[in-house]
Amino acid sequence: MSSVTIPSPATASEETHWWKSRTLRRFMRHRLAVIGVAMITILVLSCVFGPYLLPYDELFIDLRARFAPPLTGYHIFGTDPLGRDIAARLFNAGRISLLVGFFAMLMSTALGTLIGIIAGYRGGLTGAILMRIVDAFLSFPSIFLLLALAAFIKPSPFMITVIIALTSWMEVARIVNAEIRSIRERDFVLAARSLGYRNSTIMLKELLPNAIGPIIVAGTLTVARAILLEAYVSFLGYGIQPPLPSWGNMLNGAQQYLDRAPWLAIVPGVAITLAVTSFNFIGDGLRDALDARSDLE
């Protein structure tokens, strides 16, 4: 390569590369977020591949091996009251819990973004009514609402995901609404309007891309919240139903054996805490990385 280069189309792509890496560099500088990504990767990999590596099936009942403490033979995390291998159950439960968390996040973020963008762009009466509905939903303790809904419907992993999404879209709606409000009078929106773009086009093509940063951050934090909510309802017996394991329902029977077999409570609880903490760390890191102002501090 000669030292003098003629500006070529490559510069443009380099520029986006450079910009990308700046966000990435800010993210990598956030040590906790990097730890979070590492922990989630390990958790996901062990939940996906773990069950194939273990000698036990998650449903295999061995009554001779009931209440085996961790590190008994091949039972690395011990066994439960039916002699089922906890490690095998933990990994399979992780698949359910992480999937429920992820899809609940997708649904609630979509719903919250939709409501927020309409409320923010329309403003006026429509906006006021929509945002008051958001406030009304926030007035219910979400666990009460979640349990009431879960008790009324037929619990399946899909329905649990739906009702978790129905009780956790409000934060996203608020964030998107505030973001859209702050940019809807800007020139590029006026330009789009004077060009005769349809409202739906303006909302999706002009406004949404400008709010994508906060949406990603809120979405990451919603995964954490959804995993927690699944754990709460399943622990209380109204979420994912056995024999399908989830991190929450593994803890369901743990309290009565707390004295005899504390590992029944400790193992799934640690998994939940690790997953939720990681997503919270990642969300925090993304907030710093996506906010251009954080370089100025």
Place this chain on the structure above:
Amino acid sequence: MLSYIVSRLLQSLVLLLLVSIIGFAVLNLAPGGPLSQYALTPGMTQETMDRIAHQMGLDRPLPIQYLDWIWRLLQGDWGKSYRDQLPVLQIISSHLFATLLLMGTSMVISIAVGTWIGVRGATKRYSIFDYTATVGAMVALSIPTFWFGLVAIYVFALRLKWLPAGNMYTVGDGSFMDYATHLILPSLVLALVDIAVWSRYMRTATLDVINQDFVRTARAKGLSERAVLMTHVLRNALIPMITLAGLQLPTILGGALVTETVFTWPGMGRLFLDSLGYHDYPVVMGLLMFSAILVLVGSLIADILVAFVDPRVRLG
């Protein structure tokens, strides 16, 4: 001031209306709607069901049913429990004290500890203490409350045997000390999340105040650092915290439900779960509405308090 209170009151009424519509929608989601109780009775025919539906006015259009429901709600007729035929409002109020005791204690703990951590973190910014508090708060927000409760029971009740594992008092005792020892574990467990939230916001609020001119003036007057902190910084930093306390109410109430379950605490949360188990929908619905009203009233009080302490709010 009066006009502020009136407008804030009207806002709450609008919210209450929306809350009641959501509540009514949930009620009608129940399989078989409010009739589900009768559907389980053996030998029930469709004819009898229809007659009961007519008697209960369930064959009328939904908006009329809603108006009827809300009218009775306003008059204090919240229906009767399927389980023991007692009025719903009476059952709820008999469980209210336990929940308020737990929530109140936990709030006092979290405000005291959270304020201390937040102010210390702000005055010693980027110190090891500040960093530990930041990471600790994020971890604390990620621990499932019920699991933390189980761990606390295992360590302090089962292993160390320092504190009781559950219930509000020992049968036959019920002295002040007895209540107090039973209260320690659940209120600390419930406070964990709130300490985390409170300390984060307190840190930010303190940082906002600490660099303002009147604080510099106070220092320039020669006041001791302690006096500056207590009278000038803390007083101003605590104002936005009143609003936060109101906003945190739904979280604390939800946390109380889970904590009460783990610690067999005889409050509204346990009542809610027991009623769910018995398909006692009038009580479930009553509690859902009651908790929302509690939250609305709480945040209304918080906002009015803020307006009293901070003239900027009522004038702006």
